[in-house]
Amino acid sequence: MSLLRFTSRALFSSWFIAEGARNAVSPHAAAERLDPTIRKIVGSAKSFLPAEIAERIPEQTTTWVRITGAVQVLSGLGYAFGVARRPNAAVLAAMSALRLPSEATGVFRHRDDDAARTGLTTATAMFGAALLAAQDTEGKPGLVWRARFGVHNAAGRVQDATHQAVGSVQDAAQNAVDTVQQIAS
Template sequence: MSLLRFVARSLFASYFVAEGVRAVTKPAELAPDAERFTSTVTPLLQRVVPADIAAYVPEKAETWVRAAGVAQVVGGAMYATGLGRRLGALLLAKASVLNLAISLPDKGAPKVAKGAARPEVLRNAALLGAAVLAARDTEGRPSLAWRAEHTAKVTERKAAAIGDDVTRSARKAAQRTEKQAKHLAKKARRSAKQLGRKLEGTIN
């Protein structure tokens, strides 16, 4: 990893790490805003996931805030250091969804409150987009899907080339066999003629 990439990643991850530490150590500050999101998501998850897993879905907003904080700290550290870089960016993207939901004002909020919340909403939306792009970044190297497709095409070309070689070899073998058969037929005809002459000479 180049120095420029390390610095850029560290700058990007620093915000998430700082916010994650705050969420883990002081979840009560963010819990009231997160309540609007978690009160809707928690029942939905409990209905969707299997029954044995539904019991582990957190119901308290503070637990959700702490979980998002841990994801931000771990994801930020992974992304900044390059150890599990894309997985770390994916954790940041998932945590950004909660951050964006928390920053959204209520539908019935006054225009002044909505205007005051707009910069934070736009910031969280931008960070979410950046985290998604970071999760897709392959550092200029081909993706796994491209490499798999490329390998399949190369294998297909090699198989076709081998098939052509086999076809050419079979054609050449058939031609050699045909020549040998013709040669043997000629020899057989000559031998038959010679034998016929000898028989005629003997009879005469």
């Protein structure tokens, strides 16, 4: 990993780590903002999960803010140090997406509030950057490209082998015809 990539990952992750640590330690401010979003998600999850699992899901918003804060810290550290960086970046994107509805609501409620607009802009930018980071392959081909290339390469080899086999069969057939003609004459 290059120094530039390491530094960039550390800088990018620092926002998630700091935000996650703040939410894990003191969840009340974020819980107020995220309460409508978390209630909808928890309600939806409980409606389709089996009853024995649904009853174990916490309903308190502060608990969820602490959980997501801890997840943000762990994923941010993992991404910063290059450990499972694409899955960790995807988790960071999910954590950013969780904030978007509440930040957008804040902007619509307080249209003249610069802090609300800054919060929405930051959440949107971090969401986009995390999505991009989740797709980053460090200039190396991803698994999908490798699979497609492998299939294309294998198909080419099969076609070459088929042409060689057909050519060998044609040569053998011609030799057999020539031998039969020599014997007959």
